[in-house]
Amino acid sequence: MSTKGLDYESLNENVKNTQYAIRGELYLRALELQAQGKEIILTNVGNPHALGQKPITFPRQVVALCQAPFLMDDPNVGVLFPADAIARAKHYLSMTSGGLGAYCNGGGLLGIRKEVAEFIEKRDGYPSDPELIYLTDGASKGVMQILQTIIRGQGDGILVPVPQYPLYSAATSLFGGSLVPYYLEETANWGLDIQNLHQSVSEASAKGITVRAMVIINPGNPTGQCLSESSLKEILQFCNQENLVLLGDEVYQQNVYQEERPFISAKKVLMDMGPPMSKQVQLVSFHSVSKGYWGECGQRGGYFELTNIPPQTIDEIYKIASISLTNCTGQIFLGIMVNPPKPGDISYDGFLRESNAILGSLGKRARIMTKGFNSCRNVVCNSTEGAMYSFPQIRLPPKAVEAAKRAGKVPDVFYCLKLLEATGISTVPGSGFGQKDGVFHLRTTILAAEEDMHGIMASLKKFNDEFMEQYEDTTEAILGLNE
Amino acid sequence: MSTKGLDYESLNENVKNTQYAIRGELYLRALELQAQGKEIILTNVGNPHALGQKPITFPRQVVALCQAPFLMDDPNVGVLFPADAIARAKHYLSMTSGGLGAYCNGGGLLGIRKEVAEFIEKRDGYPSDPELIYLTDGASKGVMQILQTIIRGQGDGILVPVPQYPLYSAATSLFGGSLVPYYLEETANWGLDIQNLHQSVSEASAKGITVRAMVIINPGNPTGQCLSESSLKEILQFCNQENLVLLGDEVYQQNVYQEERPFISAKKVLMDMGPPMSKQVQLVSFHSVSKGYWGECGQRGGYFELTNIPPQTIDEIYKIASISLTNCTGQIFLGIMVNPPKPGDISYDGFLRESNAILGSLGKRARIMTKGFNSCRNVVCNSTEGAMYSFPQIRLPPKAVEAAKRAGKVPDVFYCLKLLEATGISTVPGSGFGQKDGVFHLRTTILAAEEDMHGIMASLKKFNDEFMEQYEDTTEAILGLNE
Numbered sequence: 021m022s023t024k025g026l027d028y029e030s031l032n033e034n035v036k037n038t039q040y041a042i043r044g045e046l047y048l049r050a051l052e053l054q055a056q057g058k059e060i061i062l063t064n065v066g067n068p069h070a071l072g073q074k075p076i077t078f079p080r081q082v083v084a085l086c087q088a089p090f091l092m093d094d095p096n097v098g099v100l101f102p103a104d105a106i107a108r109a110k111h112y113l114s115m116t117s118g119g120l121g122a123y124c125n126g127g128g129l130l131g132i133r134k135e136v137a138e139f140i141e142k143r144d145g146y147p148s149d150p151e152l153i154y155l156t157d158g159a160s161k162g163v164m165q166i167l168q169t170i171i172r173g174q175g176d177g178i179l180v181p182v183p184q185y186p187l188y189s190a191a192t193s194l195f196g197g198s199l200v201p202y203y204l205e206e207t208a209n210w211g212l213d214i215q216n217l218h219q220s221v222s223e224a225s226a227k228g229i230t231v232r233a234m235v236i237i238n239p240g241n242p243t244g245q246c247l248s249e250s251s252l253k254e255i256l257q258f259c260n261q262e263n264l265v266l267l268g269d270e271v272y273q274q275n276v277y278q279e280e281r282p283f284i285s286a287k288k289v290l291m292d293m294g295p296p297m298s299k300q301v302q303l304v305s306f307h308s309v310s311k312g313y314w315g316e317c318g319q320r321g322g323y324f325e326l327t328n329i330p331p332q333t334i335d336e337i338y339k340i341a342s343i344s345l346t347n348c349t350g351q352i353f354l355g356i357m358v359n360p361p362k363p364g365d366i367s368y369d370g371f372l373r374e375s376n377a378i379l380g381s382l383g384k385r386a387r388i389m390t391k392g393f394n395s396c397r398n399v400v401c402n403s404t405e406g407a408m409y410s411f412p413q414i415r416l417p418p419k420a421v422e423a424a425k426r427a428g429k430v431p432d433v434f435y436c437l438k439l440l441e442a443t444g445i446s447t448v449p450g451s452g453f454g455q456k457d458g459v460f461h462l463r464t465t466i467l468a469a470e471e472d473m474h475g476i477m478a479s480l481k482k483f484n485d486e487f488m489e490q491y492e493d494t495t496e497a498i499l500g501l502n503e
Numbered sequence: 504m505s506t507k508g509l510d511y512e513s514l515n516e517n518v519k520n521t522q523y524a525i526r527g528e529l530y531l532r533a534l535e536l537q538a539q540g541k542e543i544i545l546t547n548v549g550n551p552h553a554l555g556q557k558p559i560t561f562p563r564q565v566v567a568l569c570q571a572p573f574l575m576d577d578p579n580v581g582v583l584f585p586a587d588a589i590a591r592a593k594h595y596l597s598m599t600s601g602g603l604g605a606y607c608n609g610g611g612l613l614g615i616r617k618e619v620a621e622f623i624e625k626r627d628g629y630p631s632d633p634e635l636i637y638l639t640d641g642a643s644k645g646v647m648q649i650l651q652t653i654i655r656g657q658g659d660g661i662l663v664p665v666p667q668y669p670l671y672s673a674a675t676s677l678f679g680g681s682l683v684p685y686y687l688e689e690t691a692n693w694g695l696d697i698q699n700l701h702q703s704v705s706e707a708s709a710k711g712i713t714v715r716a717m718v719i720i721n722p723g724n725p726t727g728q729c730l731s732e733s734s735l736k737e738i739l740q741f742c743n744q745e746n747l748v749l750l751g752d753e754v755y756q757q758n759v760y761q762e763e764r765p766f767i768s769a770k771k772v773l774m775d776m777g778p779p780m781s782k783q784v785q786l787v788s789f790h791s792v793s794k795g796y797w798g799e800c801g802q803r804g805g806y807f808e809l810t811n812i813p814p815q816t817i818d819e820i821y822k823i824a825s826i827s828l829t830n831c832t833g834q835i836f837l838g839i840m841v842n843p844p845k846p847g848d849i850s851y852d853g854f855l856r857e858s859n860a861i862l863g864s865l866g867k868r869a870r871i872m873t874k875g876f877n878s879c880r881n882v883v884c885n886s887t888e889g890a891m892y893s894f895p896q897i898r899l900p901p902k903a904v905e906a907a908k909r910a911g912k913v914p915d916v917f918y919c920l921k922l923l924e925a926t927g928i929s930t931v932p933g934s935g936f937g938q939k940d941g942v943f944h945l946r947t948t949i950l951a952a953e954e955d956m957h958g959i960m961a962s963l964k965k966f967n968d969e970f971m972e973q974y975e976d977t978t979e980a981i982l983g984l985n986e
Contacts, residue, residue, distance in 0.1 A: 025653045025715035025748035026785045028815035032655045032678075040822050069601030077573065084571035087832075088563045091583055099579045116801070118552030123793075123800045157640055157803070160827045168677075170508045172515045190826050194651075195515075232508035265508035302509045316604045318831035320640070332511035339523050343673050344643045347830045348801035349570075 038193040040186055046436050050446035060444045061476060063464040066241070066408050068315030071467045076314055076374050078105060078367045079356040085109035086120055086352055104366045112352050120349060126342035128155025128323075132355040136323050139358035144288035152326040152334070154341060155351045159271050159308035159322040164191045165340060166304050166324065169333075170233055170265060171197035177224045179217070179234035179264070183411065183453035183461065185241040200224045200231050201454060206413060209402050210245035214254045221262055233265040234258075239272040239283065239406025242453050242463040244386075246281040246405045252289040260301050268305040271322075272407035274312035277383035281405060287327055303327040309353040311408070313378045321350030321357075382408065385466045385473050392477030397488040404466060411450070414460045414484075420491035432460040438487060443479045521676040523669055529919050533929035543927045544959060546947040549724070549891050551798030554950045559797055559857050561588060561850045562839040568592035569603055569835055587849045595835050603832060609825035611638025611806075615838040619806050622841035627771035635809040635817070637824060638834045642754050642791035642805040647674045648823060649787050649807065652816070653716055653748060654680035660707045662700065662717035662747070666894065666936035666944065668724040683707045683714050684937060689896060692885050693728040697737045704745055716748040717741075722755040722766065722889025725936050725946040727869075729764040729888045735772040743784050751788040754805075755890040757795035760866035764888060770810055786810040792836040794891070796861045804833030804840075865891065868949045868956050875960030880971040891950060894933070897943045897967075903974035915943040918970065925966045928959060 023030040047064060054060045062070065069075065081101055084091075086109045091097050097106060115131030116122055127133060133150035140148035156162035167178065171192065177200040180188045184201075192199045202220045204210040221231045236255060238247040247255075259266045268286040276283050287305055291298050309321035326334060360375075361368040386404035393401035393412040401412035416424075416431050424434035432449035439462075440446055450461025468476055506513040530547060537543045545553065552558065564584055567574075569592045574580050580589060598614030599605055610616060616633035623631035639645035653659065654675065660683040663671040667684075675682045685703045687693040704714045719738060721730040730738075742749045751769035759766050770788055774781050792804035809817060843858075844851040869887035876884035876895040884895035899907075899914050907917035915932035922945075923929055933944025951959055 022746055024746050024785050026649075026787075026812050026816050028813055028819070030655075030715075031652055031816060031819060035652050035819055035823060038822065038826075040826050065606065067601070067606045069604035070606070072601070075602065075604050080571045080573075084567040084574070087570060088567035090560065090563070091567070094583060096579075096582045099582055100574055100577060118550070118555070119558065120801050121552035121558050121797075121799045123548065123550045123553070157830060158827070164827060166509075169514055169518050172513075187826060194823065194826070232513075263505055263507050302507050304509075310606075314604075317606045318599070318603050318828075320828070320830035329509050330511055333509050333514060336511070336514060336518055339521065340518060340677065343521075343523050343670060343677070344641070344647060345801075345803070347640060347803035347833060349832045350830060 034194055034196045038190050040190045044448070044452060045433060046440060046446060046448060049437060050440055053440065053444070058444055060440075060446055061468055061472075062446050063468055064446045064448050066311065066465050066467065067317050068408070068467050069317065071465075072469055073315055073378065073467070075316065076371065076378075078361055078371050079314070079316075079353055081105035081367075082108045082112065082356055083349055083352050086112055087349070089113055089119060102366045104361065108356070112355060116348065120352075122348075123345050124155070124348055124351065126338045126345065127151070127153070128346050129348070129351050129355075132351050133323075135355050135359045136325075140285075140287070140325060144285055144291065146288065146291040148325065152329070154324050154326070154337065155346050155354060156322045156324060156341075157320040157346050157350060158310055158317075159269065159306040159324070160187055161320075161346075162306055162322055162324040163187060163267065163269070164194075165337070166267060167191045167197070167233075168195045169337060169340065171195040174198050175229055177229040177231040179220060179231050181212070181235065181237060181240075183242055183450060183455055184235070185237060185269070186452065188235050189454070198224070198229045200229060203456060204240070204243055204245075206402065206459075210240055210243040211247075211251055212255070214258055217258055218262075231262065231264060233267055235267045235269060236286070237269040238286070239275060241269075241272065241407050242409045242411045242448075244402065244404035244407050244409055244411060246276060246278075246283055248281055249284050249289055252284060252286055253293065256286065256290050256293065256297065256301055260297055265302040265304065268303060270305055271308040271311040273307065275379075275382065275408055276406040277386045278403070278405050283406065287325065290327065299328060301327075302329055304329070309350065309357050312357065313375060313382060314353070314357060316353050319350045319353050320347055321352075321354040323354060381470045382466060385468070385470055386410070388473045388477060389464070389466050392481060396481050396484040399484060408465050408467060409463050410466055411461055411463050414450075414462060416460050417488065417491045417493065419493065420487070423491065432462060435460065435487065436462050439480070439483055442483045445476060445480060517677055517679045521673050523673045527931070527935060528916060529923060529929060529931060532920060533923055536923065536927070541927055543923075543929055544951055544955075545929050546951055547929045547931050549794065549948050549950065550800050551891070551950050552800065554948075555952055556798055556861065556950070557857075558799065559854065559861075561844055561854050562797070562799075562836055564588035564850075565591045565595065565839055566832055566835050569595055570832070572596055572602060585849045587844065591839070595838060599831065603835075605831075606828050607638070607831055607834065609821045609828065610634070610636070611829050611834050612831070612838075615834050616806075618838050618842045619808075623768075623770070623808060627768055627774065629771065629774040631808065635812070637807050637809070637820065638829050638837060639805045639807060639824075640803040640829050640833060641793055641800075642752065642789040642807070643670055644803075644829075645789055645805055645807040646670060646750065646752070647677075648820065649750060650674045650680070650716075651678045652820060652823065654678040657681050658712055660712040660714040662703060662714050664695070664718065664720060664723075666725055666933060666938055667718070668720060668752070669935065671718050672937070681707070681712045683712060686939060687723070687726055687728075689885065689942075693723055693726040694730075694734060695738070697741055700741050701745075714745065714747060716750055718750045718752060719769065720752040721769070722758060724752075724755065724890050725892045725894045725931075727885065727887035727890050727892055727894060729759060729761075729766055731764055732767050732772055735767060735769055736776065739769065739773050739776065739780065739784055743780055748785040748787065751786060753788055754791040754794040756790065758862075758865065758891055759889040760869045761886070761888050766889065770808065773810065782811060784810075785812055787812070792833065792840050795840065796858060796865060797836075797840060799836050802833045802836050803830055804835075804837040806837060864953045865949060868951070868953055869893070871956045871960060872947070872949050875964060879964050879967040882967060887949060891948050892946050893949055894944055894946050897933075897945060899943050900971065900974045900976065902976065903970070906974065915945060918943065919945050921970060922963070922966055926962045928963060
C-alpha cells in the first residue's frame with residue numbers, strides 16, 4: 021500500500037530537514053528532572069515573564085480597555101483605570117474598523133504603522149513611510165515571510181552569523197534555501213571580519229549557491245554584542261558590492277547595558293552614507309514587543325520596515341501578508357512600545373519607574389553573569405553589551421571531550437547535561453547555535469531574578485571548577501576514577 | 504547589473520504565482536468611492552465586527568482580566584467585573600508560565616488544548632486527545648502549516664472545492680503544489696458528486712499530479728451548504744480509496760440556520776464508520792474564533808485536531824509550530840468558545856441572550872437575502888444553510904456578456920462594478936472563488952445590520968432588474984442605446 025499524505029516518509033523534505041533545537045536533549049531532560057521534583061532554573065529561553073518579570077502596567081491597562089471597550093461606558097471605569105490609559109484605548113480603537121475583533125488589513129492598522137514610522141524617524145533622524153512598515157505576529161513571522169519571498173530553491177543562499185539564533189537556519193531550510201554561515205570573532209568581541217564574509221560568498225558560489233541575503237542580529241543573540249557604526253558601514257558596503265538584501269534583526273535595540281557602543285540602526289547608517297548607497301541597498305529591519313525590556317513574548321507583536329524595495333515587490337509582500345492576517349492585540353502593544361507615556365502624562369512616572377527598574381536590573385544581572393563566568397576555571401566570557409544572553413566559551417579539557425565521546429554526546433551537551441544534573445541550571449549548548457570546530461560554549465539568559473543571580477553563579481562556579489578539576493590532566497583523570 | 508534579492512524579477516515564483524483577490528478591482532473601487540464620500544456597504548468580507556456586530560461580553564471580560572491581572576488585586580475589581588469572569592481569568596492564567604506575556608509552547612497552552620478536547624468529545628461522542636490538538640493564530644495559519652507539511656512540489660495536488668474560499672488555492676500555490684479543482688453542484692444545493700471527484704483525480708494523474716489531500720469546507724464558504732452525513736461518508740470512503748488526507752474546514756460549525764441538516768463533523772462520521780476506516784483515514788479538522796457567531800476575527804484564535812496521523816509526523820508538526828509561536832490572547836478566546844458559561848453561572852443568562860440575539864438575527868438575515876435574490880430577475884440562489892454568505896447565480900444575458908467583453912471586464916466583475924456604482928453595495932465576483940465556464944455568481948456576506956437588510960435587498964433588486972432589462976434582448980439593447 022502506498023504511503024499517505026501525512027505519513028512521515030512522504031512529507032515535504034524541507035520540513036523534515038529543518039532543525040529547531042527547542043525541544044533538544046537539554047530541555048527534555050530539564051522537564052524530566054522538574055517532573056521528578058528537582059528545582060530547575062530555566063535560563064534557556066529569552067522569556068522574561070516566565071522567570072517572574074512583571075508586565076509593564078500602562079500597556080496592559082490600554083489593551084484591557086481595548087478588549088473590553090464597554091468598560092469605558094461605565095461611570096466607575098476611573099476606579100480601576102487612569103485617564104490616559106482610557107484616552108489611549110480610545111485612540112487605538114478609533115484606528116480599527118470594529119475594535120479588536122475586526123480583521124486588520126494585510127499591513128496592519130495604519131494608525132499604528134504611522135506611530136512606528138514616527139518612532140523610526142525620531143530614532144534615526146530620517147523619514148520613514150508608514151506604507152513601508154508591516155505589522156507582524158512577532159518579528160519571527162516577518163522574518164519567515166521575507167525569507168519565503170526571497171528563496172527560490174537550494175541555489176539561493178542566506179548568509180547567517182554563527183553563532184546564530186536558530187530561527188534563521190530553520191526558516192532557510194524550511195523554504196528550501198541554503199544556509200551560508202559566517203563566523204563572528206569571539207576574540208574581537210563577536211565582531212565580524214569582512215574578509216571572512218567575502219570568503220563565505222566565494223565558497224558558496226563554488227558550490228553553485230548564489231548568496232542573496234545577509235542576516236545580522238544587532239544587538240547579538242546569543243552573543244550579546246552591539247555592532248559599531250564602522251562595522252555596520254562595512255556590512256552595508258559589502259551588501260552593496262555583493263548585491264545582497266540585508267535583514268537587520270534589531271529586536272534587542274532597547275536592551276543595551278553599556279554606553280560605549282549604543283545601538284545604531286542599520287537604516288540610520290545606510291542613510292548617513294548618502295547616495296548612491298542609501299538609495300541602493302535593499303534593507304529589511306525587524307523589531308518586536310517580545311524582546312526589549314517589555315518581554316511581551318506571548319502577545320506576538322512586531323514589525324518590519326522596508327527600505328529600497330521596489331513597489332512591485334511590496335505588492336507581493338502585501339498579498340502574502342493578506343492571506344493570514346496579524347493579531348490586533350500585538351499591534352496595540354507595538355503602538356504603545358513605540359509611543360510610550362510622555363512627561364506630564366498621568367502614567368508617565370509609573371511607566372518610567374517600571375522601565376528603569378527592569379532595564380537597570382537586567383544590566384546588573386548581565387554584569388554579575390559575565391563576571392561570574394570569567395571567575396570560572398577554563399571559562400572566558402565577553403560582556404553582554406546588549407540583548408539578554410550570556411555566551412561563555414567553555415574550554416573543555418581533552419579528557420572531558422573524550423569522556424563525552426564515550427558517553428555518545430557532543431562535548432558541550434555533555435557539559436551542560438552535567439551542569440543541569442548537578443545544579444538544576446538549564447542552559448543551551450553552544451552547538452545549538454553553531455560554532456567553530458573544537459570550540460565549546462553555552463548560552464544562558466540573564467533573566468533569572470536579580471536576588472538569585474549571585475547564588476546561581478556560585479553554584480555554577482562550584483560545578484564548573486569541580487568538573488574542570490576532574491577532567492584536567494591530573495592523576496585522577498588519567499586513571500578515569502571519577503567518571 | 505544583476506538583480507537584487509528583493510527585485511520583482513528575482514522573487515520566489517511561487518510567491519508571484521499566488522492569487523489572492525483580497526485587493527481585487529471591486530474592493531479597490533469601493534475604497535475609492537468611499538474616499539469620494541459615497542456610502543459603501545462592505546459586504547465583501549466575513550468580518551462581523553466591522554459591520555457593527557458587538558463582541559460577546561463574557562470572553563472580553565475574561566481576556567481583559569488576563570491582560571491586566573493586577574486588576575484582580577484591587578478590592579474594587581467587582582465593580583466592573585463579575586465573579587465568574589474573575590474566576591475564569593485566574594483559571595486561564597494558571598495554565599500559563601507567566602501570564603499572557605510568556606511564550607506558549609509549540610502546541611499552545613495544554614490546559615486549553617484539554618478544554619478543546621472535551622468540547623470535541625462532547626460534540627462527537629468520541630474521545631479526543633489534547634496532545635493531538637494544536638492551537639493556531641486563526642484556522643488559516645493551521646491550514647498553511649499542514650499544506651506546507653504535505654506539499655513537496657508541483658507533482659503534489661490538493662483537491663479543492665470550486666467555488667472555494669481562496670485561502671486554499673493561495674496556500675497551495677505559495678508552497679509550490681498544484682490545485683486540483685472539484686466542482687460543487689449548484690443544482691444539487693452545492694453538494695458534491697463522488698464520480699466527479701474520481702474524475703478529478705484521474706485527470707490530475709494523467710498530468711503527472713498525485714493528489715495527496717482533499718479540502719472540504721463545511722458549512723460551505725462561499726456556498727453556505729451543510730454537508731449531509733451520507734455525503735461525508737462518501738467523501739471519507741473516497742479519501743480512503745485514494746489515500747488522501749482530508750482537511751476539514753469546519754470554522755462555520757456554529758453558524759447553522761436550519762434544522763434539516765445540522766452540522767456533523769467529519770471526525771464523528773469517520774468514527775461512526777468504525778475500523779478499519781476509522782483507524783485509516785488521515786484527517787485534520789480546523790476551527791476558529793473568527794467565525795462562529797462570535798466573529799472575533801482580529802484575535803487570531805484557532806485550532807486543528809489530528810486524527811490517524813503517525814507520531815513521527817506529529818513531531819515534525821510540533822517542530823515547525825515551535826519556530827513561530829501562537830499568540831496567547833487568541834488561545835483564551837478559543838478556550839471560552841469551547842467552554843462557555845454554563846447554566847447557574849452569573850454570566851450565563853447574559854451570554855445566552857447575546858448569543859441567541861446574534862445567531863437568530865444571522866438566520867433572519869440569511870433568509871431575507873436568499874428570498875431577496877430569488878425575487879430578482881435572472882437570479883437564482885440556494886439557501887444559506889450555514890456559514891455567513893449568500894452566493895446567488897446571476898444569469899447574465901448574452902448582451903451583458905458582450906458589453907463586459909467590450910469594457911475589458913470579466914462578466915461578473917462588470918455586473919458587480921455596476922452594482923457598486925449604482926448602490927454602494929460592495930460584493931465579490933464569483934470568478935474570485937472559481938466557477939464553471941459561462942456561469943456567473945457573486946458573493947455577499949449576510950452581515951449587514953438586520954434593520955438595513957430589506958433596504959439593501961430592495962436597492963439590489965432595483966439595480967438588477969434594470970440591468971437585466973437593459974441587456975436583455977429588447978430593441979433598446981439591440982440598438983445599444985443604454986450602454
